[in-house]
Amino acid sequence: MSARTSHDSTSSPRWKAFFPIVDAVYVMLALSVCVLTGCAPLLVVCFLPFPVAETYPWLCVALALSAPGIAAAFAIYRDHPVLRPSHFAGVESGVGKSSSSSGEGVPEWVAAPYVEADAGVAVFRPFFAAYAKLWKRSLALSAASGMLLFVLSYDARLLAQVSWGVYAMALACAIGVIALMALMTSLELAVEFPKAKFSALLRNGLLLAVFKLPITLGLAVVVGIYVWGVAHYPLPVLMLMTGLVGYLIWVGARSQSKELRKACAI
Template sequence: MASSFSKQSFNKAFTTVANSIYLMLMAGWLTLLCALPLTICLMTRVPIMYYPTYAGALALSAPAFAALFAIFRDQPTFNSRDAQLRIKLTEDHAKDPNFPPDWIAAPYVPSDRPTAIFKPFFRAYAKLFLRALAVGFSCCLAIFAFGYDLQLSQQFQWGAALVPVLLVAMAIFLQAYFVGLVIVVEYPKAKWWSVMKSAVLLSVRRWVALLIALVVMVGFFWGVMWSPILVLLLGTGMVFYIEYAAARWQAQILFAQMAAESGDKRIRDMYSVGADAKSSRRGRGGSSFWRGGTDVMQ
């Protein structure tokens, strides 16, 4: 009997690992396909000095990353704690048509499909397309503007003093790009201005995640310059899973506040918010970082 139990455990572990590798590779390849402008820039090793090209390609690729983050959010094979909680609560309240509420995205991946990837990815891509583009173009426009200022500052003797400030600003908006997409994936009805404001502020909060994400992205870019085909085909899914995890951890501050303001125990449980959590609103004007949950939605 012990031998049978050990065999079952081994088979389950092997299947989970095999499915995870398959899904990670497929997710990366689908992202490369749908983020074709950025893929072309990386494959052809466009020099970083042509930053407007990268900014434009990154903006056009925003829907692909949003779809990728939707898969990471709900795919049960990845065994993320968020996905497990969401699946359990959705199943427990399957007869309630009002749960989850319409301001929280329903699961993008069916809970009984441990290898589902193609249909959920393209469904999320189509659903999030316009909102993801709005976030992508907004952040990339800011990155381009700071990059242009950085280029202009080199014409002056005092320009060197501005380099660190402009680089930090570019890094913050690059992370805001990913945090904003995480918010769009979670809240499909969120207002553009609220998403952008929260994305920028959350990119600064929990700054350790910003540093980790930057190190990972710099390493990914260096790897692509070394061997673009190998790194893109094998590393895209894993690299952007790390980026998603960092952005999600930063956005969790907003998710927890929204859950606390909802007054619904099920939503609190979904985001692991304790019953004693309270809204941090200051009067009717809202908190120091964003106004209340209902103000974020259209």
């Protein structure tokens, strides 16, 4: 009897260290469902049985309509207690206390937490609450980016008809990648700074995407691999990897805006 008690007491900390990983995996899988729900217009257009040459205008519109879902996911990544390093460190060290942000000492222009500190592993309700708060600003940002992507796509289609157009098409593709990554950075800034001016969000998103070009290219590679995976293994990649890829994009966008947030004394 004493040996059994001793075994349980020694194995208990190992199980406690395992629980945060299980929580994080569940939250990521749940976020995959949330992001796919928020990006339903983009999914519908991507899986339409039509060539890209005919669907690219609808792709731009669908991207604009899906941006609020991406912004809401960024809000969950930012504030969910299960995804914080303290969640893992606290349980492993036996402290049992989560270092939740109480909002004390945070400037008034910075967004309050979108997820309550005692949310546990709840994802769906915080996601749609963040969606309701962020949809107007994120839709406006994505509309501007969608217009630029449409113009670039239209020009690329025209340039494809001339012999020297391949060089201009390469330039248009490069600008399009920067514009897409600038949108991700602008959405991250919109999550952080809900009172920022629309023009400031667009300008800073574009400048950060350009001046932090290595991060922009890295995020483009991540998105490219994800798109390739969806094209070849749609169901498993969409359900298992969407939350993780969204997290990587958020981390990259947050890294780009790190110095800006420091300048704002966050």
